[in-house]
Amino acid sequence: xxPRHLKIAVAVMFVFVLCMSFYLRxxxxxxxxLQAAAADARPVAPPASGPTETVTLYVADDGEGIxxxxxxxxxxxxxxxxxGEELLRALLSIYQQPDSPHPIAAAADIRGFYLVDPGVAVxxxxxxxxxxxxxxxxxxxxxxxxxxxxxAVNVPGINRVRIxxxxxxxxxxxxxADLTDFFxxxxxxxxx
Amino acid sequence: MSLPPTKTFAVLLTALLLLTAAPSADEKHxxxxxxxxxxxxxxxxxxxxxxxxxxxxxEPFGRVNSRxxxxxxxxxxxxxxxxxxxxxxxxxxRGKEFELPAPFLIENSRGLVPVSSLSALLPRFLGTPVxxxxxxxxxxxxxxxxxxxxxxxxxxxxxLALNFSSPVNxxxxxxxxxxxxxxxxxxVVAPGNQTLIxxxxxxxxxxxxxxxxxxxxxxxxxxxxxxxxxNNGRTxxxxxxxxxxxxxxxxAPAPGATPxxxxxxxxxxxxxxxxxxxxxxxxxxxxxxxxxxxPAHGGDERGAALTxxxxxxxxxxxxxxLLRHELDVRGISVxxxxxxxATLTLDQRAGTxxxxxxxxxxxxxxxxxxNGARIYTALLPIEGPISGVFHPWNSAQAPSLAVSQSIxxxxxGEMQKQQMPARAAVASLRPLNNLLMPAVAVExxxxxxxxxxxxxxxxxxxxxxxxxxxxxxxxSSLAVQP
Numbered sequence: 001x002x003p004r005h006l007k008i009a010v011a012v013m014f015v016f017v018l019c020m021s022f023y024l025r026x027x028x029x030x031x032x033x034l035q036a037a038a039a040d041a042r043p044v045a046p047p048a049s050g051p052t053e054t055v056t057l058y059v060a061d062d063g064e065g066i067x068x069x070x071x072x073x074x075x076x077x078x079x080x081x082x083x084g085e086e087l088l089r090a091l092l093s094i095y096q097q098p099d100s101p102h103p104i105a106a107a108a109d110i111r112g113f114y115l116v117d118p119g120v121a122v123x124x125x126x127x128x129x130x131x132x133x134x135x136x137x138x139x140x141x142x143x144x145x146x147x148x149x150x151x152a153v154n155v156p157g158i159n160r161v162r163i164x165x166x167x168x169x170x171x172x173x174x175x176x177a178d179l180t181d182f183f184x185x186x187x188x189x190x191x192x
Numbered sequence: 193m194s195l196p197p198t199k200t201f202a203v204l205l206t207a208l209l210l211l212t213a214a215p216s217a218d219e220k221h222x223x224x225x226x227x228x229x230x231x232x233x234x235x236x237x238x239x240x241x242x243x244x245x246x247x248x249x250x251e252p253f254g255r256v257n258s259r260x261x262x263x264x265x266x267x268x269x270x271x272x273x274x275x276x277x278x279x280x281x282x283x284x285x286r287g288k289e290f291e292l293p294a295p296f297l298i299e300n301s302r303g304l305v306p307v308s309s310l311s312a313l314l315p316r317f318l319g320t321p322v323x324x325x326x327x328x329x330x331x332x333x334x335x336x337x338x339x340x341x342x343x344x345x346x347x348x349x350x351x352l353a354l355n356f357s358s359p360v361n362x363x364x365x366x367x368x369x370x371x372x373x374x375x376x377x378x379x380v381v382a383p384g385n386q387t388l389i390x391x392x393x394x395x396x397x398x399x400x401x402x403x404x405x406x407x408x409x410x411x412x413x414x415x416x417x418x419x420x421x422x423n424n425g426r427t428x429x430x431x432x433x434x435x436x437x438x439x440x441x442x443x444a445p446a447p448g449a450t451p452x453x454x455x456x457x458x459x460x461x462x463x464x465x466x467x468x469x470x471x472x473x474x475x476x477x478x479x480x481x482x483x484x485x486x487p488a489h490g491g492d493e494r495g496a497a498l499t500x501x502x503x504x505x506x507x508x509x510x511x512x513x514l515l516r517h518e519l520d521v522r523g524i525s526v527x528x529x530x531x532x533x534a535t536l537t538l539d540q541r542a543g544t545x546x547x548x549x550x551x552x553x554x555x556x557x558x559x560x561x562x563n564g565a566r567i568y569t570a571l572l573p574i575e576g577p578i579s580g581v582f583h584p585w586n587s588a589q590a591p592s593l594a595v596s597q598s599i600x601x602x603x604x605g606e607m608q609k610q611q612m613p614a615r616a617a618v619a620s621l622r623p624l625n626n627l628l629m630p631a632v633a634v635e636x637x638x639x640x641x642x643x644x645x646x647x648x649x650x651x652x653x654x655x656x657x658x659x660x661x662x663x664x665x666x667x668s669s670l671a672v673q674p
Contacts, residue, residue: 062561065615135496135504136559137635138566141619175495176557178620181586187571187618 051075057091058149060102060142067146068101070094084121084155085113091150102142105132111166119159120182121151130165133174140177145188152185159185219531222307223405225379226333228252229521232376232405234513234531235307235329241294242329243304247649248514250317252521253333258303258650265296265303269317276303285316300510301649328402330379337381340409342388342398349432350394352411356380359425362409371417371430375407382407394432481670482525483663484550484629487512488557491535498560499643505533507558511636511652515554518653518660524667542623545631546588551670552599552663553631555624560643564613565655567600568633569593570624588626595630595670602662603632610654612639630670634659 053076058067074090076083088110095104108129114122133140148161160182164170170179220235222244229252235242246267247256254270265276274285276296282289283296292313294306305313310331311324323332338358345351360380362373388398395413402408411417415432422429487508489495495504509530516526527548529541545553559566570589589596600616607614624631636655639645646652 065562065566065617134561136561137557137568137619137621137633138559138617138637139561141571141617141621144620172622175489175493176619176621178622178625180622181620181625183620184572 055087055090055154056150057087057094058146058153059091059094060146062102062139062142065138065142067142067149080155080157081113081115084115084151084158085110087150087154088113088123088147091146102139102146103134104143105129107132115155115158119157120162121155121158121160122162122164123147124164124167127166130170130173135174135176137176140173140175143173144177144183148183148185148188152189161185220329221405222249222329222331223376224249224331224333225336226253227336228333230377230379231517231520233517236304238297238304239294242307243294243297244307244310245649246303246305247653248302248517249310249314251517251653253318256653258301260298260301260648263298265298267303272317274317276305290316300506300647302510303649325402328407329405330402330407332379332381336379338379340380340383342383342390344390344392344395346392349415350392350413351432352390352395352398352430354398354409354428354430355423356426356428360428361425362428364419366417368416369413371411371413371419373409373411373419373428375409376405378407380407380409395430481551481667482527482548483519484527484529484545484548484553485512485515485519486529486541486545486553486555488555488633490530491533493535495557496559498558498646502643502647504558507636507646507652508556509533510647510649511556511558511656514649514652514656515556515659518656519663522660522664524660524664538622539626542626545623546626546628550629552666553624553627553629554659554663555621555631555633557633557635558646559635559637560646562637563639564615564637565607566615566617566635566637567603568617568619568621568624568635569596569600570631571618571620572625583628586625588628589624589631592628592630596632599630599662599666600632602666603634603659606658606662606665607655610658612654612658 052073054071054073055076057070057072059070060066061068072090072094074086076086092104092108092110094100095102096106096108105128107126109126110123110129111126112122112124114124116122133143144163147163151158151161162182163173163179165179173179220237220242221232222235223232224230231252233244233248235244237243247258250256250269255268257268259266263278265278267274267276272285274283276283278298279295281292281295283292284290290312292306292309294308297304307329308326311322311326314322314331314333318333320334322334323337324330325332338356338360340357341355343353343355345353356378358378360375360378362375362378365372365374382400382402383398386400388400390396390398394415395411395417397412399410399412400407401410411430413430413432417430418433420429420431421427487505489503489505489508491505493505495508498504498507509532512528512530516528519526527545527550529544530536541555570593572587572590572593583590597616604614604616619633621633624633634655636646636652639648639651641648641651
């Protein structure tokens, strides 16, 4: 015969364990949500300041498989490097809109844009840009061509463009477009 | 003479690359001989039975078409409509039912019939009797067999004359005391006996055997042998040589023959006659006219996810096999870089294609966006000037780019003839940049039925036929007479 007080103690402990496991599950879920929110903490709008300028963006259109010229009014800083970065962000914000003609992942971002040797530009993408990019020759090449052509027409003096992902060389954007070499601006613009 | 270590390493590396790309020797084939075309098809094992694709088998003989309706595979050959059901051995043709020896199968929209059913099934479609050597998987449609007779000449040195009823084009290899002829594309059938014994001390006997879609005739002798061709390829004369002759040599088949993936330098007399299905053209690089077909991705690299269950690598492999078949029936030799779910690096693909001295390279891709097909040529990066004989790896394609573009235009023209939307584009897509021969990439996009078309045998067939037609049309301008 089990004493009554022992039965009560076991029951209380059982209820306590149940409550704790429920509490722990809730804590875990809210921690995961916080983490996801932190990962998506890219700026919603370009943080640029300066006079607004009309620029020409080369916007990819998956349906037709071409680049379309689209004029846009965006604030552009004076420096060429900052100007290039803002142009790329403007392009990206078009692609991340719900009715985008060339959807790119919401978490995709431009980590940096650098002008190095005379005529050489480097675009540094974040990992989600490449990891979540749609795979296919046309889809990937349109993304590359759109960035290179937009830079070429709005930032004079760029002859070659290199694309990195998280600061490193990556073989392809999403399995097709070769990122191991420089893109010749004249070759890309001539191909349009 | 010994090779320097760097050259030895290069030779070994090339051989390794070729070996990795070579189809397995265990791969099963069915050879089909007919007055229309001679070709081989892959045979697959399913539940202990051998199967072959019905659409590919009958395609050279007439108009073929298939469509899926649930578990039903409706197949039309010219005016004959047949209804097969996946997993069932009973089928219906023109309202009458008939039985297959094993269940019909559907894989990636391809209808597979048991190999053992061909003797009974094909006459229903073709209306002519067929002679099927089932154990050797050799199918003779109509009266196409090539017969052989042997005549020994007791001269010094001894000679054996093999007379064939039609020109033949075997692959010949020798080893001490034996000369072996493998007839892959010739409908050679056994002489009266499988073994012929000769009343000669030097050349003693000839053994005939056949397996895996090829016939094999081995001559045994007490001395090294040499083969020579006369009478427009209808006569092969085997002669004994003096003992000082180098022993183990191997020949490549004559121009136009089915390409062995590993080809060694010819050292025995090669046939001096046209191949049966193709003229003896050489590629502009002076080598045999071979088209390199490269189904992109494979193994760990799945490519694009075209649907939840369909990976790009599977579509490209199916399309690659169909293209091989289409080129084969047009008499064009093909090297298929991937004939299974193998992982190949881009450098391996480029290295194998360059080492094989292909006349044209076609890489196959598939995408879920857009429609029809896109034909790409290389978007070349900036490279310095070429110094000496070396080409920069990343712009090796530059000298061939103009021809690549003309092939792309031809493919687009052929696709448009087939009511398939197609357009040209350029892409920074490896290994196009690294290839020394004209090279294009074909990206197959959905058709009128959306992404379901990508795995449709009909749709792939249409694309493969258009590509093959374009290459066949360009062949005379890409090739030179030897």
